[in-house]
Amino acid sequence: MLQKPHEIVILYAENHQVPRVRLNELHPAQLTPSWYGDSVGHYEGDMLVFDTVGIKVGPFAMVDFYGTPYTEALHVVERYRLIDSQTANERQARDKENPRLGIADVGFADDPDYKGRALSLDFTVEDEGAFTVPWSATVTYRRPLGAWPESVCAENPHGYFHGTLPGKQSAVPTADKPDF
Numbered sequence: 001m002l003q004k005p006h007e008i009v010i011l012y013a014e015n016h017q018v019p020r021v022r023l024n025e026l027h028p029a030q031l032t033p034s035w036y037g038d039s040v041g042h043y044e045g046d047m048l049v050f051d052t053v054g055i056k057v058g059p060f061a062m063v064d065f066y067g068t069p070y071t072e073a074l075h076v077v078e079r080y081r082l083i084d085s086q087t088a089n090e091r092q093a094r095d096k097e098n099p100r101l102g103i104a105d106v107g108f109a110d111d112p113d114y115k116g117r118a119l120s121l122d123f124t125v126e127d128e129g130a131f132t133v134p135w136s137a138t139v140t141y142r143r144p145l146g147a148w149p150e151s152v153c154a155e156n157p158h159g160y161f162h163g164t165l166p167g168k169q170s171a172v173p174t175a176d177k178p179d180f
Contacts, residue, residue: 001080008041008048013148021050033057033072050078071129078123088118088140110142118142 002009008021021039031038037055041048055063055074063070083091119141126134 027053046081048080052076069130070127073127073129075126076123078121081120082117083120084117085115088120088142091120091138091140109145111145114143116143
């Protein structure tokens with residue numbers, strides 16, 4: 001997360017996602033749905049709170065990798081705060097919540113020797129069109145074992161696509177006009 005005076009920019013390690021969260025503002029009265037929705041944030045003491053609405057409903061689920069259903073009524077509230085190492089260990093042991101554990105890629109595996117603070121995310125999802133009740137979950141982010149790995153996407157004409165060698169893959173798909 002990169003904090004600027006009036007917004008927070010979030011950089012993800014994969015998929016070149018760069019959502020932006022406006023600080024200390026309200027959602028617009030007339031909102032056009034988009035892939036990331038409209039996110040506004042504020043601080044509650046040492047906790048950073050994001051409120052997101054207006055996530056575009058389309059043929060592909062944009063809220064997670066599991067195809068969780070959602071409608072135009074989706075409302076997500078995220079609460080970020082720093083926690084001490086012991087609390088992070090207890091949360092991860094109790095909930096087995098962090099999907100990065102056990103991944104061999106050093107850019108994503110947690111550093112087992114790091115004893116500093118961790119980033120806690122508690123989020124709540126409400127969507128009366130998809131769920132009968134709101135639901136919540138937690139994620140604990142720890143310092144990774146290695147450097148942030150480079151991610152090559154399908155738009156990279158110089159490859160390294162699975163099962164091919166550089167210069168041996170098919171041409172990158174293109175469109176005559178954008179789909180947005």
